[in-house]
Amino acid sequence: MRTFGAEEELLIVDPESGRLLALADLMLPGLLPPGKDVTGVGPSQRPVHAEADFSYELKLEQIETQTRPCLDYTELLRQLRKGRGLADGAARVHGGRVAALATSPQGAATHLTPKQRYQTMQERFGLTVRNQLTCGLHVHTYVESPEEGVAVMDRIRDKLAVLIALSANSPYWNGAETGFESYRTQAWNRWPGSGPTMIFGSLPVYRRVVTRLVESGVLMDEGMIYFDARLARLHPTVEVRVADVCLRAEDAALISVLVRALVESAAREWNDGVDPAPVPTLLLRMAAWQASNCGLRGQLLDFGTFTPAPAADVVRALVDFVAPVLEEQGELELAREGVERILAEGTGSQLQRAPFREGGLAGVVERAVEVTMQGAVTGEPDAAFRG
Template sequence: MRTFGVEEELLIVDPETGMLLALADAMLPRLVPPIPDAQGAPVDPAQPPAHEDPDFSYELKLEQIETQTRPCLEYPELLRQLRQGRARADQAAREHGGRVAALATSPHGSATHLTPKQRYMAMQQRFGLTVRNQLTCGLHVHTLVESPEEGVAVMDRIRDKLAVLIALSANSPYWNGAETGFESYRTQAWNRWPGSGPTMIFGSLPVYRRVVTRLVETGVLMDEGMVYFDSRLCRHHPTVEVRVADVCLRAEDAALIAVLVRALVESASREWNDGVDPAPVPTLLLRMAAWQASNCGLRGQLLDFGTFTPAPAADVVQALVDFVAPVLEEQGELGLVRQGIGRILAEGTGSLLQREPFHAGGLTAVVERAVDVTMQGADDGEPADEGSTLGRVRRG
């Protein structure tokens, strides 16, 4: 089994009003205290810490914080780390009067504060309103690949199926105080970045590298870090990073989507090894599928990833599970996935869970409910004692 891990971005909110709070600077020192070595000297921050706890880092805005799991082999361990990360971030937020909520966009509209890093300030100057308006929280799944060549082959063969993950994770029906008419409005907001969205079929690692280099050479993107493809090769780890999903309100949904992504990666790798060519789907059709998933989620129709014609969302989701079923069965995860997918189809995604309290109590009730659901099962994450080391900042 391939190792996999998750990054998820969380909003920091006022538990009474539901408004955003710019607390990341105050929270991170609590989450990542300096760790002296045996001689009392500071530990080199470039060295990984000797623990298996989630990490934490800044994001673009001070109203959000990112948690990062360690590489895992199994769903239960990944879920434990996700819950642990949420519990520890929430504990740090509470110390300053806030809470964390796994919301992909903020229901309330309010001014946001740029994280004071040189790169982010340069992005603000370069991209203007796109940066000022940008406050989105995603779920990024990293899956181990044996080589960059395998990674590109995988990306070529999963590109036509990623829109289904948008629908399964949809968790952003509100934006700046307004009902958007979308299940995943984060997808719409995120795709304002020039380097975002689905990609062509690369065919080989040299072509992928050449495309990335050419994009940076245009001067539109500041650096390779702004290559925000729906899936990309991670620059710092031997993984394929799938970036299309909203952060999930329920931690178990996030872990389930990660299991699906790993199964997709393994299935694609086997196709590559068997000489199966990628499906020659035009990139414009992939954009249509992503837009449809963003708009309708699981409440209507999706574009079938075989024909790219409309089909009931539940049927398209089940088709994705059937596609990766051989891998899931080998790994002992098929029953887990079928049960989890059945639960999401029956109970709805985070978008539906947000809409339920809105009709009774408005946007403030939406955020209050989101905080509660975000923390469900957090006791299983075994939050650390008050004096424990909680992680380390990744400031790059």
């Protein structure tokens, strides 16, 4: 069974007004080992706790949690909850909370994390950086080799839009109703290195494409390769980056299970000599846009025919597609039940709308904090790390 893990980007908010708080530079030192030099601002390297890592993101209004490699849904869910709880504890020390929202319902000025790279990005990309505040769920799945990783990316690209719909959690953007279930997808795809990719066919072609993109001068470096799925630079994994951060930790763990099953299914296809589906990249963009717009409320593009079909049918078809792998790993019933739960209860985007009707955007954030922390291990990080 392949190991897998997840990164979650979380917003830092005022629990009463719902407005953003630029606290990441105050929170991170409390999440690091005692005595660690925190002079300057940069990613954390290794907190004391064995189950969670944390790092800065582009803006000080967000923080990223990272699990360690896991073998099953239960362990991953536990680590996700632990990371949320520790991050929230660090925020509470400074009067804030964390919320698993993929975009901010409240409009506010944001603050660039004071790193030279981010400053250079702002000078280079202007308004795209100034407006950028999105939170995603990035799932890492182990691959045996970079060659296998590229083969996997070629064979999962036609199915990733379904994950956008299943994770949709961003209907509001800077004080406005967007008309989208996952507006994060729209905002994120303003980056030049983002979105679905071609079929590479081999590792040398993948490397050549990445090199050409960087040599074009449009991207600053390889770190700005923001493909929907990419080879991780620091880990032997394929990183799938299409999902919104999920309001419920259970949804994040479920989507991670589906990603791992997709990776394993694709690797088997490659080993069996099954070619990738020759879907034009433009059709993949159409599928992603539709998923971003409608979520699970309407129709998606079926990943087999790329014609409209009821969203519930497409999501169930994805589970059916990876069912052999899920069954082998004892996760089929869990996946089916999890998908039916989301279809019945709604995605994070759908869950945000009820508190909006009752309490406006501040009510959305207040309720989001509560749902984010359901099942989380709470407590101040100092006590959790050093007690």
